[in-house]
Amino acid sequence: MSGTPTKINIKKVEKSRIGEVDFANIQFGKKYSDHMLVAHYENGAWLQPEIVPYGDLALSPATTFIHYGQSIFEGVKAYKNPQGEPIIFRPEENWKRMNRSAHRMAMPDVPREIFVEGMKALVDLDRDWIPTSEDTALYIRPFMFATDEFIGVKPAEKFTFMIITSPSGPYYSKPVSIYVSDSYVRAFPGGIGFTKAAGNYGMSMYPTQEVRKMGYDQILWTDGFTHKKVQEIGTMNFFVVIGDKVLTPDIDHDTILAGVTRDSVITLLKEKGITVEEREIDIDEIMEANEKGLLREAFGTGTAASIAPIASLTYENKTVNLPPMETWAVANALKATLSDIRYGRVADTHGWTEKV
């Protein structure tokens, strides 16, 4: 692989735009912080990364990722602990996942020094942009795209890696209603479902638009063979509580993104002594549990949404309404524990938070 640059050149903005942000009313992904990180890859090596003022890119119309989608990304969050120090939640896991995506998409590995250390330098510089109220954070978006000026179809040789950040509020403001897919497919074994490739999101727009028109918030994807085995939701992994067990689809078929929140949630649940089963889940099992009065909770997990309660699941014209979330024992306790760790309010016994 490439050589590993160690130094990051920094060019600061002349005047901060932070005054444009209404920190009392932050939405998701609308405003971008003062600086961004940029690193270019060419001739088999990464060049010196730079942190520069946030701004537009100039690209040739023949830039290859625009045409063929060699483009991947990650999502990470930074918080401020009670001492006012910026902390980033599990950036190493996102770095490893970025490189799993890169490998599958024939793109170069991003060195840790650029992804993790670059991210820390950027967050450190824009630390004033980290909001501090509950359910807010600095959303960090690392991404990489192919930049050859060539419209022949072949793996590119030039790439750009960047990180931008955005002060962000809650992704969903209320429990979500879910349509369980009985026709569209997100991922097959052998495909790219386990990556954060741009195409996985591009393909989801039309089906998501369709279910929105029908009055639902999101799709719960199912396998393409039977449309019965549930996979994941938009940008979240799926969990369901049946009786005293928590179930979540296993990630062994390359069809589901290995969520960092998913992994954190499974670890925390096991520590609380709750049984977690990672396995195939049939939608019929969920419907039957509901009929037997055993369906307790269902929720999505993800960096953007944290833990998002599900209000209802609809499959083939049959709707199951979950009990009111005030009664939920698992998701509410989980969210509280996870928030305490993310905001540095409790000791980090797992080594999940990194100071910048």
Ligand SMILES: Cc1ncc(COP(=O)(O)O)c(C=O)c1O
């Ligand atoms: C398709 C998909 N599934 C699951 C997740 C949740 O992953 P994480 O917890 O790492 O944010 C995301 C968001 O990154 C996603 O885009």
